[in-house]
Amino acid sequence: MKKASIKIGVILPFSGSEDIAGPMCLQGAKMAVAEINGAGGLLKGNKLELVVEDSQTEAIIALEKAKKLVIEDKVTAILGPVISTARNLVMDVMREYKIPLLYGTDYEGEACDRYLFCYSAIPEHYLKPFIPYLFENYGKSIYLLGSDYVWPIKTNEYTKRIVSRLGGTVVGEEYFHFGITDFCTTIKKIIDSGAKTVLTLLIDKDTQTFLRQFNKHGLQDKIKLAVMAFNENMLSSMPNEQVEGILTCNHFFSCLDRPETKDFVDRQRKMFGSDTMVSYYTESHYGLIMAFKNAIEKTQSLDIEKIIDAMGDQSLLSGNGEVTMRRNDHHMVLNIVIVEVNGGQFVQRKYISSISPENQCAGQKMR
Secondary structure, eight states, X not given: OOOOOEEEEEEEOXXXXXXXXXXXXXXXXXXXXXXXXXXXXXXXXXXEEXXXXXXXXXXXXXXXXXXXXXXXXXXXXXXXXXXXXXXXXHHHHHHHHTOOEEEOSOOOSOOOOTTEEEOOOOXXXXXXXXXXXXXXXXXXXXXXXXXXXXXXXXXXXXXXXXXXXXXXXXXXXXXXXXXXXXXXXXXXXXXXXXXXXXXXXXXXHHHHHHHHHHHHTTOTTTSEEEETTOOHHHHHTSOHHHHTTOEEEESOOTTOOOHHHHHHHHHHHHXXXXXXXXXXHHHHHHHHHHHHHHHHHHHTXXXXXXXXXXXXXXXXXXXXXXXXXXXXXXXXXXXXXXXXXXXXXXXXXXXXXXXXXXXXXXXXXXX
C-alpha cells in the first residue's frame, strides 16, 4: 500500500515588495525534497510534499495561509515566511497547533520558541565582523537607512552599540515605508552629513530604488555603500554601474571558491537551468528541509515533539562549510563572508569563518 506523503507547508512572497525572495527560497526547498525523495524518501517510503502558498509580502495573509496549511492541509511543518512581522504572527498558529516553523531569512535576532527553528544570519553574525571592516577601510562615520519595520530598527540598535564601542559616529538614521519612490531628500542629508559609509537595511524593491538614485547623484566613488540582504538575484537585476563597489556580508554566496559551494550551485543549475541565481535564501531553505529530514531519520518517527527534540545540536555540510543548529536556542553557528561587487560579480573580500552568536533565549523562557 502506498504510504501517505509527509507534507511541509511553504509560505513565501511570490508577489508584493519581497517577491524577489520567494522563488529563491523555494528553489532550495524543492531541491532538498527532490534529493530526499530520489533517495527513497523517509521512514521506508514516505515521500516529502511541499504545499506552497503566496504570502504576497503581507503579514496578515501569511497568518491566514498558516491557518489553512495547518488546519486544512494537515502539514507537519511550515517553511517561511520572510519578513519578521509575518513570522511573529505565524508563530501564534504554530504554538497553538504545536507545529514547527522553519525560518530561513536573516533577521534581527532574539526570537525564542520551542516551535521555531532559524537557519538565519542575525546581527551578531553579520554586523559584528562587518562594522569593524567598514571602519578600518573607509572611516568611522556611518549613515543608517532602513525600512520601517522590526528587522531594520532592531538590527540598527545592535549596529549603534558596535559603532559606539569602536569610537565611530552615526551621523544620520532614517526609516521608510514600503514602496518609497523618492530618496532625494535623504541623499542630500547623506551628502551634508559627511558620512564615509551608508548602511542600508531596506526591503528588496526599495533597495533597488535607493541604489538607482544614489548612482544618479554620482556618489558611489565618494561614499561606500554597505547593503544588507543584497544577493545574487538583486545583483543580476540591476545595471553594473548601479551596484559596482557595493559591500555586503552573509553566510553564503555562490561565488565562493569552495568545493561544497560549487557542488551546491551545480546541483541547483542542473535542476533549474544554467542561468539560475543561487543565493543564501536558497541555501538556508535547503538546509532547513535537510535538518528536518535528519531529525525524522534520527527519531524514526513522525511524532512532532520527538522531531523537535532531535532538531537541535545537529551539524550539516552546507553550501559554505559545516554549520550547526543549536539545541539551546534553535539558531545557527554559521560561516560568514564579506563580499564586494566588482565588474558585476561578487568578489570575496574577507572570509570570517565560524560565528556562534550569543544564546538568543538568554533571559527568556523557551515557550
